Amino acid sequence: MAIALSGILVSPAEPATANGDDRISSGYQQGGIEVTANWIRDPQTGEFIPSPPNFVSDDPNQYKAELQCQVDEDALDKKCLPGQVQCPPREPDGKSGTPVIWKVAPKAISNPTWIDWKSGNSGPSCLYDEKPEDVLKRISARIESDFRNLPIKPAELTAQPSPHTLKGAETNIFADAVEQQFDVTLLGQRVHIVATPVEYIYAYGDGNSLGPTPFAGGPLPEAEWGQKTRTSHVYQQTGDFQISVTTTFRGTYSVNGGPNMPIPGTGQFASPSQKVSVWRSITRNYADNCIVNPRGEGCPGGP
Known part of the structure; x- marks a missing residue:
């Protein structure tokens, strides 16, 4: 041969x-x-x-x-x-x-x-x-578009509290995206691709947005809900809003077990939007003594 x-x-x-x-x-x-x-x-x-x-x-x-x-x-x-x-x-x-x-x-x-x-x-x-060097050049020329067409799983989007939050309070909104690996065949060659999340763009549904930012955010204990985070948002109006996040992934690839090489450009993948309902809170002061008058206004047994 x-x-x-x-x-x-x-x-x-x-x-x-x-x-x-x-x-x-x-x-x-x-x-x-x-x-x-x-x-x-x-x-x-x-x-x-x-x-x-x-x-x-x-x-x-x-x-x-x-x-x-x-x-x-x-x-x-x-x-x-x-x-x-x-x-x-x-x-x-x-x-x-x-x-x-x-x-x-x-x-x-x-x-x-x-x-x-x-x-x-x-x-x-x-x-x-x-001519192995030729096929590698051809893969290099198309890897960017192929990367963007991969079934990369977008970030999972979460709001705290949800599905209801309060007007004027910090709503903690964060993304959970993970590194993903793919084995594909391009031009007859085995190509291993690694996709890594690097940036996020948040849309809060009320006309405000955040990003691109490298911060994915993260969950808070329930006792800390309402505190400001790097990705939280304060709604100034009541109503229902659709929140969303678009995650930018950067990739590397190797051909037939060869060295990892950077994929030029990036790929952006949008997560399904979620609805958050913004309510307003009302504070009232009552003079009744619930022990003396258990059915007084504002008492557990009252109207």
């Missing part, structure tokens, strides 16, 4: 021994496959284009993949080949994948020393494409 990497043909079946040792020529001269997501969106056309020189993304690292059994720029370890990770086709009549080792280095360093990338899924992984 021939594997094309960066346009250079690798033919493990042809054991051209180098210098009498246990290496065979790989025909691979470029020291790995650059897979850093160096693409940006053109503000005029909306299309993805190669990033300009010295462009800096959110990720401080750069990554590349090397053949699992590669020992230098143009040789493979013949003894390693029988123990390579198997990358069988994922679809009928599909092509086998390429076993690779991911490498990482600081992006700011020229000609860096590359080290093995470590994660919860350390070790060799598979890339499925005749």
